[in-house]
Amino acid sequence: MSVTLMFQGTGSDVGKSLVVAGLARALTRRGLRVAPFKPQNMSNNAAVTADGAEIGRAQALQARAARREPTADMNPVLLKPQGAAGAQVVLRGKIVGAARAREYQQWKAGLMSAVLESYERLRASADIVLVEGAGSAAEINLRANDIANMGFARRVDAPVVLIGDIDRGGVIAQLVGCKVVLDPEDAALIRGFIVNKFRGDPSLFDEGMRFIAERTGWRPLGLAPFFPDAARLPAEDGFGLRASKSEQGGGLTIAMPILPNIANFDDLDPLRAEPDVRFVQVRAGEPLPAEAQLVILPGSKATIADLSAFREAGWHIDLAAHMRRGGRVFGICGGYQMMGRRIADPHGLEGPPGAVEGLGLLDMETVFEAEKVLKQVRGATIADGVPFYGYEMHAGRTDGPDCAFPLLRFEDGRVDGAASADGLCAGVYVHGVFADDRLRAAFLSSHGGFASDLSYEASIEATLDGLAEHFERHLDVDALLELAR
Structure with missing residues (x-):
């Protein structure tokens, strides 16, 4: 029983x-x-x-x-x-x-x-x-x-x-x-x-x-x-994210702005865990660091509102300077949508119906649709055939000339993502891809960094085992079982 x-x-x-x-x-x-x-x-x-x-x-x-x-x-x-x-x-x-x-x-x-x-x-x-x-x-x-x-x-x-x-x-x-x-x-x-x-x-x-x-x-x-x-474990919500500090690391500096409605930010945990990566979380009121080689725009539950907050923080100015220095930008899901020329919300899914101008880093437009895509996916990168796994979780359809240069091909033949002609700006809808050690290594290599021998999934398992042992030592687990009914 x-x-x-x-x-x-x-x-x-x-x-x-x-x-x-x-x-x-x-x-x-x-x-x-x-x-x-x-x-x-x-x-x-x-x-x-x-x-x-x-x-x-x-x-x-x-x-x-x-x-x-x-x-x-x-x-x-x-x-x-x-x-x-x-x-x-x-x-x-x-x-x-x-x-x-x-x-x-x-x-x-x-x-x-x-x-x-x-x-x-x-x-x-x-x-x-x-x-x-x-x-x-x-x-x-x-x-x-x-x-x-x-x-x-x-x-x-x-x-x-x-x-x-x-x-x-x-x-x-x-x-x-x-x-x-x-x-x-x-x-x-x-x-x-x-x-x-x-x-x-x-x-x-x-x-x-x-x-x-x-x-x-x-x-x-x-x-x-x-x-x-x-x-090391994925956070439940933004409390831990807001409390964390900029991390010291190795040679590649990655900056991520903390958006008010940031979502699925555990996408970036595997990159943070890499010793050759210095991962900087940027709060409103702080500039995007000039030394960053890569800026990652994370997922968002309210893309249009977060795009407005991005501009209010002055990060669009910092991003323009970053691009002039030859820096690169990568977007995931909501962050990917922001990188286009325009975002339309005809059904008012995020607020009043309407459309807003995007950051213009990619030649594409996004239209929000009522039906949400929820799917676990596997496939390989188009450029070099590196396998990946992850999941889709989005309500937008994105089209435009830069979508002719997708990054990922799924096992069912669909493709995902877009890239600018110079290759400095790119993005995808798929979450969780950096947990794949092969994909993460290829991504870091293409951005001038180096992947360690970290097995991310194995590290999660080891941490869960360590957590279990921690509570076995410090909690009265037998008494907890006695209380259960």
Whole structure:
């Protein structure tokens, strides 16, 4: 019979996703069939399943940790923030509409049945379901019709473990405060707590753990030290991206502007991991670095809005100077669309219907269409036949003279991408291609860099194993299994 354990947090970015991923790998290594589940996620970092469904990137990583294929049931409701248009609502992997924050509160009651159906299907295929909450367990202003935290836990009578982040400070108040503000019936579902991201001598927090346990009545289940290798894993959302610093590296400097609606930025993680690459994340108010040989324009969930923000930051001026110095530009998905002459949104998918002028780096135009392309793909580069794999996730159709020089050919014969006549500007729709060691090596070589002997996929597996061992050492995993029901 399948059992369930839910992990909620005192806030966003306290480490819920990593705890679930680490425990998924740990319990899988113990021989259990594990299924990760997040009723509702809000993130523009998404993944595409084998059957063409869209789910949160974190749930795809957790599925990998559990050594099983990701499915839409693992994240039945995905909200993708879309600037002024509110958030796109993805139900069981497919877009069903868009809603602003207040409007969405009315949607939630109708979504619970789909959430419960997905949960029951996962239970049928697993020994244990590890459920991840969203945001803070104490968001009592959003408690009505809640499907993400206590609303879901109450419906399925799931025992809850509450996670607090000591790295940001105030963890005692975080955890004790949750007990104070929660409805007593909700608080009764919390059976234990974890203090995450500790740095230093753990004995110095013994009294803190005792105090939290005494004030809440919850069982202390572990004080988990900060796990620095977590930076190697794909991030769930933009919190880690905003907090990260420009990285020091080797000979090739790559700059990436951080757009307000940046999406699927884990595309660039494999490049960041290369020792010969210095990867610089540029925030609004900072110039694109003059020493960069390559500027990468990342994906976006609101391409037109991010194109406007790009210009407001003055980066179009920096980019023109970069081009005059002989620098190169590469775009992925939304960033690729921005590089054209024009972007049209006739159906108002991102806001009011209309069209805007692009950056003009590529001779092509993009038209947004209601039907979204969601597909895992494989193929080879057209120039030199280097194999690649990745996924498509876009709602635009791009055409123009520079599309006569595509970069990729899929196994089904389709082509993707465009390049300028001088070869300095290029882009593709496909996400995730740099995870392929062969493709990444060829890309770096063509831009004057050198690839190391890094096996990116193997490094992810090793990191998940390390994460599992980390939590086995510092959490009471046996007690967690006892709490599950």
